[in-house]
Amino acid sequence: MKKRDRLEVIHDILKVIRDNHNSIRPTPLLRLSNLSSQSFNDYIRELLDKGFVKEIKDKKGKRFITLTDSGFEYLDRYKMIKGFIDDFNL
């Protein structure tokens, strides 16, 4: 199986969140992302830093991860981004 590049992994994580009604607990997100826990933590930290996702807590104090506007924008523009990178072979 072809190894996913960084942009693909980010796309997959964001897509999982969106497909789960834009709210998912970190543990199922880790499982659905097909990443090691170390890589998953690195990616989540990066996505939080970039403002693509944010953490929210429910009334019981449980952590959930949701997409921000930038996260939705990334998903919307992913096809175009990939097209650009592939066309210029960057």
Next chain:
Amino acid sequence: MFRCPYCNPVWMSVELVFAAAVIILCMLIFFRTKELYTLTEHKGIRYFRNTFLFFALAFASRFAFHLFGISGAGFDFRLPPELMGPLPLLVTSYFSTIAIFYLLFSLLWKKIDVKYFIPAAHLLALSVAVMIFLFRSPQVLALVQLMITAATLVLAYLRSKHSKSFSKLFRIYILLFIGWLANLLVLSPRWAIPFEAKVASYCISIAVFGVIFYKVHRLTRK
């Protein structure tokens, strides 16, 4: 008889329009890809953008020196003649060489850690520019840029020959190579080639940057 090179309005108009057109096209490519880079922080996109930023700076320096020339002809202010010739060549050489290096890096970054090569590339571009400044030899520039462009072309060929986008990508790099050849004519002394040939080389350069901008615009439109 001394002839002021900046006193011919036709020449100056052509030079200024050409430089302005290339600067605008390069900056359009640079800003058009800003959002892509902000979203992804993709190294390939960063190096690709830098290519056009440095091309724009190369032509902006030409533009600025032409304006200096005009101001010298129109007002009582001029740079010393011993600087007015080689100084634009120094600045333009540095920026255009580093621009081609960045194009090479945009293809190489996945294979090697280019961050160690970037200072070396700047140093090499600066050395070449200083050498050209001291010896007033555009041939050195031509040779160095030819080598880097040829390396980029070979790399683009090797990287994309098995991919679906081979023909599209390779066409772009062939275009850039043609643009580079045209630019050599642009950099050559005014007397070395006929006016018509130089104008034709300007048109080719503008067309090359125009095609790349069109492609970027098409790929990045919302």
